[in-house]
Amino acid sequence: MAPETKQSDTLTVGSNPPAPEAEAGCSPRFHPDPADDSAAQILERAQAGDHTAFSQLYSLHKRRVYSLCLRMVGNIAEAEDLTQEAFLQLHRKIATFRGDSAFSTWLHRLTVNVVLMHLRRKGLNLISLDEALDTSPDSGPVRSFGAQDLRLTGTIDRMTLEKAIADLPPGYRLIFMLHDIDGYEHNEIATMLDCSIGNSKSQLHKARMKLRESLSTKLNAEVLP
Helix, strand or coil, rough: CCCEEECCCCCCCCCCCCCCHHHHCCCCCCCCCHHHHHHHHHHHHHHHCCCHHHHHHHHHHHHHHHHHHHHHHHHHHHHHHHHHHHHHHHHHHHCCCCCCHHHHHHHHHHHHHHHHHHHHHHCCCCCHHHHHCCCCCCCCCCCCCCCCCCCCCCCHCCCCCCCHHHHCCHHHHHHHHHHHCCCCCHHHHHHCCCCCHHHHHHHHHHHHHHHHHHHHHHHHHHHHH
C-alpha cells in the first residue's frame, strides 16, 4: 500500500488560494459598496493627518458646502470665503468626528455654525419680536400657514424659487433656511441665534409671507400679456 501523501502547507506558485468561506470557522465577509468604502477610508486617513485625503474630502464636499453658504448669505463672494472658512474649521476639528451621525450631516452643522458666527460678527440684526408680530395694514394679520398654496404648487421653477429666497431680508432668509430647508426645530434655532422661540416662529411667518408675495408677483407678471 502506497504511503499516504501529506498535504503541503505551502501554495504552489500560480495556484489559487482557498476561498475565505472555505477556511474553517470563517464565514464570507460582507463588502460594502466600493464608493462608501472609499469615502470611509478617505475620511479615516484625513483624520489621521493625511493631507492628500483631506484634499479628496474637500473635492467631495465643496459644492454642497458652497451651496449651503450661498443660500444662507445670498452673496457669492461671502459664500466663497465662508466655504474656505468651513474647511479650515473642518481641518482643525476633523479628529473630533466620532461617527455618531453621517459625516455629511456633521459637516453640514459645522458649516451652519461657521455662517452663523460670520453673521454675528457682521452684526446681523434679526427682526425684533415686536416687529415680527406687527399687525399694521401693510403687513397683514399674523396667521399660521400649514396648508399648501395650490395656486403655486408645481408652477414655480427652481431658479425662480432660489431667487425669491435670496431676495428675502437677511434675518428672514436665515430663519427660513434653517427651519424650512435645513430642518432645524424652533428651539434649536433659538439656541443658535440667541433669540426666543417666539421670535423664530414670527420671523419664519414673515419670511413665508414675503416669499409667497414675491412668487405670486412673479406668476402674475408671467400670466399678464
